[in-house]
């Protein structure tokens with residue numbers, strides 16, 4: 001491991017210094033032949049990094065953690081977590097490192113974190129490594145989410161390490177460089193609470209408040225105000241997931257952030273036809289993390305956060321329980337408000353008619369479900385109905401009379417077609433396209449990945465020649481969306 005000149009990138013090591021109890025200094029595994037597969041130039045520039053330096057051999061070594069920037073203290077972060085409902089008291093970064101924080105001009109910190117950087121003492125049975133396919137998946141899905149306006153961690157780069165890793169078959173290894181407004185998770189608070197060190201819990205809450213909920217510092221009860229802030233951020237986040245049809249797949253408490261950013265893109269995917277039972281994770285046998293369960297699971301996870309925070313909410317624990325219970329009770333209303341206003345926008349309706357929009361949307365969903373309509377194509381094509389292209393949308397429905405009746409109610413509210421096209425994407429990273437791009441990348445051909453990335457980074461801008469990227473997977477939607485077949 002070598003130290004880099006400060007000019008390459010200076011990183012702070014606040015978390016490492018402030019939380020030695022929660023951060024274990026560690027170093028990344030060597031890689032003999034690292035090769036940069038993708039670099040997020042706009043993000044690098046936003047962070048004040050020079051893309052050319054990041055592309056240089058020393059820059060690439062920094063992106064996998066084998067060269068450490070001045071001031072940085074790479075650490076593995078420790079956290080606990082409920083995984084599929086079962087509690088693991090000590091998880092932590094088994095294959096990841098927090099390299100350090102980037103200090104932005106306004107004083108805000110952003111984490112530079114590496115995933116796939118080798119075994120740490122938290123690796124348990126794992127090899128500490130990651131494969132090119134899944135790291136490129138996180139890159140493309142997280143950047144697509146950002147382009148769609150969904151809060152998320154960002155992806156700065158994926159570097160192929162030159163090492164072959166063993167899964168069911170040998171695969172090329174890779175490291176993802178991830179940017180996040182922090183890596184504090186519900187599980188971080190669960191771990192801090194489990195140490196019994198209330199001062200640590202309080203310091204952690206103060207750190208989270210500084211980074212994510214500064215106004216909570218002024219509140220009478222900062223711990224409660226932090227909880228309320230996270231409840232609001234997560235209610236809005238999950239509403240956004242639901243509106244774009246995103247299924248996270250592993251909403252364990254260690255995969256739920258305090259910032260309200262989506263984190264850890266594993267078996268995630270975008271649903272095509274609306275079905276609340278949609279699950280993409282092969283290990284989620286009971287559908288715990290199915291599309292339709294996500295709001296309920298978010299609330300369950302927030303309850304775990306509330307339990308962890310109890311000692312710092314109020315000295316009297318009965319009072320603390322009453323306070324957090326009331327806060328958790330606001331989740332459904334906050335979620336519904338976020339969902340209704342998002343639906344109102346998708347339906348092209350002006351502010352102030354959220355209730356009418358919510359009723360319209362609630363009546364629409366069973367029709368979409370019964371007719372197995374592709375969610376993304378439906379909302380995008382709905383503006384066409386205002387512009388006189390009725391049949392393209394209507395023909396997708398089994399019960400066209402019911403859809404006509406719905407349409408009349410909707411049109412009476414005066415929807416704005418252009419506004420709809422600004423919020424209803426044409427392009428999402430559809431699973432079959434992502435799979436195709438990752439399979440090619442694993443074989444060494446990055447062109448399909450680069451093309452798909454270009455498409456999903458401009459989701460609202462319909463472009464000629466890209467029809468294939470807008471269409472649902474051919475196997476499933478043929479019947480449901482027949483008017484689009486052959487066009």
Ligand code: AMP
Pocket residue numbers: 091092093094095096119122123124125126127128129130250254255264266
């Ligand atoms: P995840 O469900 O991907 O968020 O991971 C859950 C936990 O397993 C985290 O503590 C990870 O660091 C750890 N983990 C996942 N994959 C590996 C691996 N290949 N080697 C070591 N630890 C891993």
Ligand code: MG
Pocket residue numbers: 254255264
């Ligand atoms: Mg995780």
